[in-house]
Amino acid sequence: MSAPEASVAVRQRRGSFGRLFVSELQLVFGRRRNQVGLVVLLGLVTMLGVALKVSQLRHPGARGGDIISAVAGNGIFLGFAGLTIEIALFLPLAVSVLAGDAIAGEANLGTLRYLLTSPVSRVRLLAVKACALGVGSLVGALVVALGGVLVGTALFGAGPLITLSGSRIGIGDGLLRLLLAVLYVTVGLAALGMIGLFVSTLTEQPIAATVATAMVSTLLWILDAVPQLDWLHPWLLVDRWSAFIDLLRDPIFTDRMVTGLWVDLAYGVVFFGAAWLRFRNKNITS
Template identity: 40%
Template sequence: MTSAGRVDGEAGAPAGRVDGEAGVSRPASTARARVIGGTLSLFASELLTLFRRRRTWALLGALALIPILIAVAIRIAGDAPSGRGPAFLGQITENGLFVGITAMVVATPLFLPLTIGVVAGDTIAGEASHGTLRYLLIAPAGRIRLLAVKYAATAVFCAAATLTVVVVGTLIGWALFPVGPVTLLSGATVSVGEGLVRFLAIAAYVTVSMLGMSAIGLFLSTLTTVPVGAMAATAILAVVAQIMGALPQLEWLHPWLFTEYWLGFADLLRQPPVWDSFADNALLQAGYLVVFGALAVSRMVTKDVLS
């Protein structure tokens, strides 16, 4: 029997919706396409909103200052005494390409977590504090879909942040110092092109390293309507995890800390590159994403957005 909206299987018509008089079939794939299209549209809108904010560009600008300050300081003052300063600092005067990697070593423990914590902590709490969360859900964006889009936008910012450090460092190093084949930690020398590819791989490594912390920030953001609280808590947890990782008495806990592999990207500067740290890091961050993503979903689906 055929109705104005749906055709049952007995009539032998294809599954899906039918507009009564026109008899136009609308299969389930059309609904899926609409959901995907709506999600992509929401994601594009979120990215546009994120990168239109002056705060976002201020954060990226602050990260860009790190390699600039390192390069200018070394250019003016010369090399630091042997064995002092961050890793790769001594190679900068011989090869300016190492500015970006040195800046990454400096930025990863504190500055990257601070900037990414600001974005992650603002994901849901920022919308709630401005009173826009309820309208996003009425749109309808869907609570879980909104969470996924917010997290994906934060992941894009993670990539933008790490690329800012590496790219600006490479450019300022190229401008102020000699540039040539890259000498790896294993003693082998690779071309400038291969060296740049490895530096991009390091940026990808650090981006992955920040994904677990971003999931924590997303969860914390669902707990409050005060974005600053979620931002500060995310950054503080990153510092606490690193302090715990430095204590030998807590060695049993180290493999479970989301900061454990943050500086393991040096393995990508060996010949051949060692990918074990990359894989272990990705697995660890995925675990944090699953756990804190599930907590964020649990909190979000029960959150009262109308109060």
């Protein structure tokens, strides 16, 4: 037995999930493009706040009954309003960008072959990528919600919230409900992330994977808006994404959200499984 062999023999197998996961988060959040993406998400909710402020100044007293109009009376509502506005396009787009990069980005750079020969097992690499997508979804939703609260408070002030049911809840209770809304949105976005992860295993072009994932989410929203397809709506991933608004009822209405979480989970499991089946024996020629 040669000298180097002996030194390798004493090396124990340790788990690499934690270290690779930390490295993955540094990679995702250290990347300038992703940081700009977060700023854009924040900028959109800021624009919404400013637009509402301007319209309030021009038409004082005009007030609708929905969540967006409620912002004019209480800045904390801008957190909910931001999520409502961005859940349709911008948050899914952000997740699509991250998911497109997950495997296809590494394949495109050629770093995939070096990761796999390091070695990291393919299922572990997929799991790390999936968890990083979950964190990315959470951070995106958090930035929108907390950014909305800060901007809204600065523009409209903060105070106890009037729920959609007409009752009054304290600021602390309101913020707690906003946090629950963020977590609910995160689960839905992460499920979309699993679709993106699957697409990402099919190509070596991250842009293609991103575009395909964003198209899937947009298509789902369009299908969800066609009344003739109402039989299909309960099965669509995005159908209950906006149900976090039920957190603003008193008492909180949970039926739609619970079903929504099950749908998210089903999509997540199916597409993570599909990604694994595809990636497990894939020939890495990049």
